Amino acid sequence: MSTTNLAAFLSRAPVDPRLSAIVGVVAEACVAINGHVRRGATGQAMGALGSQNVQGEVQQKLDVLSNDIMLEICAQAPGLCAMASEEMETIHPVRMVEPEGGYLLLFDPLDGSSNIAVNVSIGTIFSILPTPEDAAGRAVTEADFLQPGRRQLAAGYVVYGPQTQMVLTLGAGVSAFTLDPENGDWVQTSATMTIPAETREFAINTANTRHWAAPVSRYVDECLAGVEGPRGKDFNMRWVASMVADVHRVMSRGGVFMYPWDKREPNRAGKLRLMYEANPMAFLVEQAGGASFDGQGDTLDAPVIALHQRASVMLGSSAEIARLRAYHAPDGLTT
Numbered sequence: 409m410s411t412t413n414l415a416a417f418l419s420r421a422p423v424d425p426r427l428s429a430i431v432g433v434v435a436e437a438c439v440a441i442n443g444h445v446r447r448g449a450t451g452q453a454m455g456a457l458g459s460q461n462v463q464g465e466v467q468q469k470l471d472v473l474s475n476d477i478m479l480e481i482c483a484q485a486p487g488l489c490a491m492a493s494e495e496m497e498t499i500h501p502v503r504m505v506e507p508e509g510g511y512l513l514l515f516d517p518l519d520g521s522s523n524i525a526v527n528v529s530i531g532t533i534f535s536i537l538p539t540p541e542d543a544a545g546r547a548v549t550e551a552d553f554l555q556p557g558r559r560q561l562a563a564g565y566v567v568y569g570p571q572t573q574m575v576l577t578l579g580a581g582v583s584a585f586t587l588d589p590e591n592g593d594w595v596q597t598s599a600t601m602t603i604p605a606e607t608r609e610f611a612i613n614t615a616n617t618r619h620w621a622a623p624v625s626r627y628v629d630e631c632l633a634g635v636e637g638p639r640g641k642d643f644n645m646r647w648v649a650s651m652v653a654d655v656h657r658v659m660s661r662g663g664v665f666m667y668p669w670d671k672r673e674p675n676r677a678g679k680l681r682l683m684y685e686a687n688p689m690a691f692l693v694e695q696a697g698g699a700s701f702d703g704q705g706d707t708l709d710a711p712v713i714a715l716h717q718r719a720s721v722m723l724g725s726s727a728e729i730a731r732l733r734a735y736h737a738p739d740g741l742t743t
């Protein structure tokens with residue numbers, strides 16, 4: 409593959425240069441975040457703060473620092489009108505919407521932060537939406553963000569693992585870029601990430617087994633039954649407990665990632681957040697030939713009623729998601 413880099417990829421992308429520029433500043437912010445991640449305890453960013461975020465979760469110093477870095481660096485992109493983050497209760501306005509419209513950036517600045525202290529891969533997830541038609545000439549409101557995932561124009565993540573990689577879609581396939589630690593350049597290392605339709609690998613937190621809905625229990629039980637069971641093949645299980653790491657594995661070699669609804673909080677759709685975790689990952693997965701299902705329909709079609717609403721997430725290899733979808737159908741448990 410001829411080596412190119414993110415800057416060249418974005419300059420050639422058939423999209424509004426203002427959209428490309430937002431991806432560029434996100435990449436720049438992630439280089440800064442990467443520096444703090446890599447310094448670990450030798451830097452100033454480790455440890456928990458005494459605070460909680462809007463989700464009621466203990467904030468790690470790196471959560472807040474990463475959020476501040478994203479706000480400061482991404483605001484430089486001229487087409488960016490407002491931002492929303494897992495770490496902020498409401499939106500962060502940046503500028504008025506131009507007559508030709510603009511863009512909204514949503515992100516989880518540091519996903520998997522409970523893994524920071526144990527040196528396990530973590531990541532940044534981002535999603536870019538258009539400003540609504542009627543927003544021209546005015547400031548953005550929180551309601552302007554409440555768009556279904558199908559409206560996304562770009563999405564991606566950066567995984568801070570053994571390598572630092574960005575996986576990105578602008579709506580025409582999925583590309584991967586690896587950060588060269590020697591010169592800080594994002595070198596394109598894949599031009600067409602695709603997810604195999606079939607798999608032998610699933611990812612779910614099996615500590616929650618007794619809380620799952622019946623269709624999920626059936627699916628997992630059949631995987632565990634292996635070659636002697638109805639699937640006729642053995643499966644492997646993985647659970648990093650860092651969505652970016654688990655989804656990156658699915659993007660790289662196939663598989664199924666599940667954080668489904670469970671009985672622990674029956675009125676909550678799931679643990680993960682729709683706008684800046686499930687939707688960007690679902691966009692990437694669909695663009696790579698996979699599928700993403702929320703127990704009722706496609707993740708990307710889920711109605712959006714709140715900025716921090718949660719979602720049931722089942723995504724990955726298309727044949728497996730089709731099976732999960734069938735098991736969730738009204739007669740799904742008897743077929």
Ligand code: P6P
Pocket residue numbers: 519520521522613649650651652654667679680
């Ligand atoms: P559990 C990390 O806190 C996160 O939001 C996702 O990155 C990850 O997939 C999930 O929660 C892990 O949750 O309940 O297994 O610790």
